[in-house]
Structure formats: C-alpha cells, structure tokens
Amino acid sequence: MANEKITEEEVESISSFARISLDDDEIEDLVPQLNEILDYFDKIDEADTEGVEPLFGVHGKKNVFRDDDVGESMSQETALQNAEKTEDGYFKSPRVRD
Amino acid sequence: MEAWKTTQRIKNGEDTSVEVVERVFENIKKHEKNVNAYITLEKEKALNQARKIDKAIKNGEDPGPLAGVPIGIKDSISTAGMKTTCGSKTLQNYIPPYDAYTVQQIKEAGGIVIGKTNCDEFCMGSTTETSYFGETRNPLNPDLVPGGSSGGSAAAVSYGGASIALGSDTGGSVRCPAAFCSVVGLKPTYGSVSRHGLVAYGSSLDQIGPITQDVKDAALTYDVISGNDPQDPTSNTTKQNHLQNLEPDPDVTLGIPKQLQEGVDPEIKQKTNEKIDKLRDLGAETKRIDIPSLEYALPAYCIISMSEASSNLARYDGVRYGHRSKSNEDWNTEFSKTRAESFGDEVKRRIILGTYALSAGYYDRYYNKALKIRNLLTKEFKQTFKEVDALISPTMPYKPFEIGEKINDPLSLYMGDALNVPVNMVGNPSITIPTNKNEPIGIQIIGDHHQEQKILNIAKAMEETK
Numbered sequence: 001m002a003n004e005k006i007t008e009e010e011v012e013s014i015s016s017f018a019r020i021s022l023d024d025d026e027i028e029d030l031v032p033q034l035n036e037i038l039d040y041f042d043k044i045d046e047a048d049t050e051g052v053e054p055l056f057g058v059h060g061k062k063n064v065f066r067d068d069d070v071g072e073s074m075s076q077e078t079a080l081q082n083a084e085k086t087e088d089g090y091f092k093s094p095r096v097r098d
Numbered sequence: 099m100e101a102w103k104t105t106q107r108i109k110n111g112e113d114t115s116v117e118v119v120e121r122v123f124e125n126i127k128k129h130e131k132n133v134n135a136y137i138t139l140e141k142e143k144a145l146n147q148a149r150k151i152d153k154a155i156k157n158g159e160d161p162g163p164l165a166g167v168p169i170g171i172k173d174s175i176s177t178a179g180m181k182t183t184c185g186s187k188t189l190q191n192y193i194p195p196y197d198a199y200t201v202q203q204i205k206e207a208g209g210i211v212i213g214k215t216n217c218d219e220f221c222m223g224s225t226t227e228t229s230y231f232g233e234t235r236n237p238l239n240p241d242l243v244p245g246g247s248s249g250g251s252a253a254a255v256s257y258g259g260a261s262i263a264l265g266s267d268t269g270g271s272v273r274c275p276a277a278f279c280s281v282v283g284l285k286p287t288y289g290s291v292s293r294h295g296l297v298a299y300g301s302s303l304d305q306i307g308p309i310t311q312d313v314k315d316a317a318l319t320y321d322v323i324s325g326n327d328p329q330d331p332t333s334n335t336t337k338q339n340h341l342q343n344l345e346p347d348p349d350v351t352l353g354i355p356k357q358l359q360e361g362v363d364p365e366i367k368q369k370t371n372e373k374i375d376k377l378r379d380l381g382a383e384t385k386r387i388d389i390p391s392l393e394y395a396l397p398a399y400c401i402i403s404m405s406e407a408s409s410n411l412a413r414y415d416g417v418r419y420g421h422r423s424k425s426n427e428d429w430n431t432e433f434s435k436t437r438a439e440s441f442g443d444e445v446k447r448r449i450i451l452g453t454y455a456l457s458a459g460y461y462d463r464y465y466n467k468a469l470k471i472r473n474l475l476t477k478e479f480k481q482t483f484k485e486v487d488a489l490i491s492p493t494m495p496y497k498p499f500e501i502g503e504k505i506n507d508p509l510s511l512y513m514g515d516a517l518n519v520p521v522n523m524v525g526n527p528s529i530t531i532p533t534n535k536n537e538p539i540g541i542q543i544i545g546d547h548h549q550e551q552k553i554l555n556i557a558k559a560m561e562e563t564k
Contacts, residue, residue, distance in 0.1 A: 006454065010454075011450065014450055014453050014457065015434075015450060017453055017457070018408060018437075018449050018450060019412075019415075019430065019433045019434045019437055020434060020437045020438050020446055020449060020450070021431075021434035021435055021437075021438045022446070026446075030447065030450065033447065033508060033509075034447070034451060034454075036509050037451060037508065037509050038454075040397055040400075040509055041397045041400065041401060041464060042397075043394060043397045044394050044397050044398055044401070044464075044467050044468060046393075046394070047391065047393075047467070047470075047471050047474070049467060049470035052473050052474055053470070053473055054469030054470050054472075054473065055469055055470070055472045055473035055476060056302060056469060057302040057332065057525075058302070058472075058476060058525030058547075059288060059289045059334055059525065061332060061334070064331035066328060074195060078195045079195075079418075081193065082191070082418065082419035083417065083419060084416065085417075085422065091417050091418055092417075093429065094417075094427065094429045094433065095428055095429065096429050097428070
C-alpha cells in the first residue's frame with residue numbers, strides 16, 4: 001500500500017465506536033481492504049466543489065409536521081414479542097454499571 | 099405468465115387464484131433447490147388468501163388490479179406475521195408486527211404475498227452472496243450469480259416462482275439483478291413509493307421498486323405501490339394511472355452519457371446499441387451527452403451509503419429485537435459482542451467505513467465532500483433533461499459471473515454498480531429491460547424526476563422491437 005490511510009490501531013478504535021468487537025485476525029484482514037477502498041474514495045478530491053453546498057437529500061423537504069393526535073399504539077405484548085430477554089413486561093438490557 | 103394476463107384470466111373465470119398459486123408453488127418445488135430465491139414461503143396462507151379472492155370474484159366483486167396474483171416480497175420489507183430477516187443472522191427470528199406501506203397496498207389490490215425473497219444481508223451486496231441463508235443462484239445458469247441485492251426477487255420472477263416481486267434499490271439493487279436474470283426492474287423516483295416498513299440501508303438513496311416479466315406489469319405494480327404515505331416524511335407523490343396511459347413512444351430524444359459507456363464489456367455495448375438502433379429506426383433521436391460529475395458519482399455514493407448505513411444499523415443492539423449475545427456482560431461489551439456475532443463481513447466492512455467517514459477529522463474530507471458532489475450531479479442531471487427526454491445506457495458493465503468469483507474483492511464489486519448508482523444519488527427514476535428474452539443483459543432508461551410515464555412508454559416501445 002503506497003499511502004496507508006488506516007492502521008490496525010485505528011480500525012480497532014473505529015470498531016469500538018461502531019460497537020462491533022473485531023478479533024485480531026479480522027482486523028488484520030480488514031486493514032488492506034479498507035486502505036484499497038479509501039484509496040479509491042480519494043477520487044473525489046479531484047472534483048472542484050468550491051462554493052457548492054452539500055445536498056443531503058433530493059426530496060427538497062425540510063420539516064414535515066403532523067397534528068399531535070393520539071393514535072392507536074402497539075400493545076406491550078406485541079412490542080416485546082421479538083426481544084430475547086424481557087422481565088415484568090419490560091425489555092431487559094445488559095447492565096449499565098457493575 | 100405476466101401478472102396483468104394472470105389477473106385478467108382469474109377475473110374472466112378462465113383460471114382461479116388457487117390454481118395459479120398452486121402452479122407457482124409447483125415451479126418453486128422444481129427450481130428452488132437449485133436457485134434458493136426464497137428465505138420464507140407461506141403456501142397455506144397464500145392459498146387461504148387465494149380462496150378469498152376466488153370467492154369475492156364469484157360474488158361479482160372486483161378485488162383489485164392485482165387480484166389473485168402471487169407476489170414475492172424482498173426480505174428487507176416488513177410483512178406482518180411473516181418473518182423478515184433482511185438476509186441476516188440478527189433478524190433470523192424477527193416477525194414484524196406491521197406491514198410495510200407497499201405490502202398493504204399490494205394486499206388491498208388483491209395481490210397474494212407468497213413468501214419472502216432472498217437478498218444480500220441488509221441489502222449490502224451486488225450478487226446475493228452475502229445472505230446468511232446462503233446465496234441465490236441465477237435461474238438462467240445456476241453456476242452464475244443472479245445479481246443483487248434483490249437477487250431472490252429477480253430470480254423468482256425469472257423462473258416463474260412469482261408473477262411479480264418487490265425489490266429495493268439503494269445503488270442499483272433492483273436493476274442489477276433484473277438485468278442479470280433477464281427481467282424488468284423499475285427504480286422509481288425517490289419519495290414516490292413509501293419507504294415505511296423498508297429496513298433502512300441508506301435512507302436518502304433507498305427506494306422500493308417492482309421486478310416484473312414485462313413493462314406493462316411494471317406500470318401496473320408501480321401504480322399499486324406508489325402514492326402519498328404520511329408515515330414516510332419524504333413521500334412526495336399521489337396515486338396516478340401509468341398503466342392506463344402506457345403507450346409505446348419511440349418519438350423521443352435520448353441522451354447517451356459518455357461516462358456511462360466507459361468500461362462496458364464490448365458484447366454488452368453491441369447488444370444495447372442494437373436495441374438503441376431499433377428505436378432510432380422507429381423515430382428516436384440520440385445525442386451524445388457529457389455529465390462531468392458522473393466521474394465522481396461512484397466513490398461519492400459509496401461514502402454516502404456507508405455513512406448512512408453505519409447510522410441506520412446502530413439500532414441493532416439485540417435488546418428490542420434481533421440476535422443477542424449470551425455473554426451477559428456490561429452494556430458496551432455485550433452490545434459489541436452482539437453485533438460481532440450478528441453481522442456478516444460485508445456489513446461489518448461498510449459500518450466501519452461509514453463510521454470512519456463520519457468521524458471527527460474525516461467528515462469534511464469524505465461525507466461532506468460526497469454531498470457536494472451529489473449537488474453538482476443533481477444540477478447537471480436537471481440541465482441534461484432540458485435537452486433530452488431520457489438517458490439511456492447499459493444497466494451493468496458486465497454479464498453475470500460465477501458464484502464466488504468476486505466475493506473476496508469488495509472494491510471490484512462496488513465498481514460494478516457504476517452505471518446504477520448515479521440515479522440513486524439524484525433520486526431519478528430508471529427502468530431496466532432485457533435486451534433479448536433470456537439474455538442476461540439489461541438496458542436502462544433514466545428519466546427526470548416523476549417522469550415514470552415517459553420512461554415506461556419508451557421502454558414499452560423498446561420491448562416491442564424484435
């Protein structure tokens with residue numbers, strides 16, 4: 001790789017932001033692939049975008065409002081049906097602190 | 099058989115919906131072991147629904163424009179009470195509590211949802227090889243890929259395992275497999291079909307579209323699934339009747355963007371040029387067109403789609419739904435292990451790249467720059483449509499290749515989408531039709547925003563040329 005953009009340490013750090021724990025072999029495999037892809041991304045540096053605004057979406061809408069009406073909502077049972085761990089009608093999350 | 103013919107026969111009493119559904123399941127039984135187009139099939143539910151349609155017709159009622167037609171739904175689109183896995187381990191047991199807007203519309207139009215079609219995991223792929231449920235194979239030749247990510251939908255329609263299937267297209271995922279499986283695929287204008295109930299990949303790019311056997315079925319299905327939906331804040335159209343106004347129209351000016359000819363296999367160039375020549379014989383004019391920012395569209399698209407994916411997939415923490423690690427540790431560790439166990443390599447790769455492109459220090463260099471290119475591209479497209487009625491190009495730069503041939507070369511696979519992704523960047527509609535029956539080559543016709551009628555009419559004229 002002529003111009004390495006991303007290192008093993010950086011991949012490890014980014015994967016912790018993304019909350020995906022990668023093992024050493026995965027990181028080792030990913031680094032050259034990511035560098036190759038990032039090299040390709042550098043193509044955009046050639047585009048002259050001086051004075052051009054970023055365009056987030058093409059639909060042109062900014063805010064869409066609706067009346068704050070009470071509608072039908074999902075039952076508690078339905079809301080919980082796909083959760084692997086529940087307790088007393090609640091989702092059971094991992095512990096936040098020891 | 100085409101859906102419009104099928105529903106006519108059912109309404110005329112020449113066929114019943116039950117017979118049609120049974121015949122489709124016979125095709126599925128015959129082909130599915132070689133093709134793997136479906137993740138979930140619900141034969142009994144489909145037959146129950148078919149019986150209701152047959153009864154309604156017997157009672158003199160009209161159940162709708164899709165009455166009795168068997169339809170496959172890409173497994174990234176929510177179906178109430180029917181598993182929706184997104185081709186991922188994490189959602190392998192997920193049963194949505196609601197139907198997507200498009201599925202509601204199909205059911206209200208009398209369509210029969212027979213099952214969920216295979217797709218690349220979270221729609222990330224161009225070959226339908228990244229599915230947790232095994233790859234789909236091309237029904238034209240099972241050694242070859244069917245294209246992706248809606249490969250199951252295209253394969254099912256191609257071998258007669260559904261009359262119509264829905265796919266989703268973030269960067270060509272309806273058009274690529276439609277081209278490889280020799281069927282028709284329509285990517286509608288962004289916002290004209292509600293994304294409510296579509297599992298999000300790149301929200302500013304995603305669009306649900308029909309995969310069908312002919313152009314008339316594409317118009318029919320588009321009319322059913324499009325329309326205003328307050329549940330999708332980007333929804334921007336009302337119901338229209340494209341089917342009624344479908345009229346072959348070769349009397350148009352077509353732009354041929356030179357950038358969408360680059361790197362295309364010579365055989366594909368030749369086949370698509372032959373098709374364009376036939377339209378020219380009928381009166382179409384063609385113009386070489388230069389859209390300079392197309393050169394940057396693919397890397398800019400990759401950056402935007404992966405950035406949006408990294409954000410959209412943050413919801414898979416295993417707490418409310420989806421696979422959850424048995425590790426039983428603190429929040430961050432369990433969350434990270436859950437996602438490591440849940441996602442396949444391609445999904446991990448895109449989340450990591452997207453997180454990187456959005457991170458402090460790189461946001462301006464990658465994400466913001468890509469959005470500026472999107473603005474340039476949108477302006478250039480708008481300008482182009484002042485000169486031409488539509489743009490035309492091959493759908494894919496190459497023909498289907500062997501299963502496994504490119505799966506370990508992600509960059510090469512991303513580059514295969516070069517002719518498709520610009521349309522998603524600018525939100526325009528595009529239709530692909532096969533150059534010839536059973537030929538895995540597609541030609542795409544791109545229109546200005548909300549010009550579906552125009553591109554359907556051009557496609558219809560092209561379809562009728564032999």
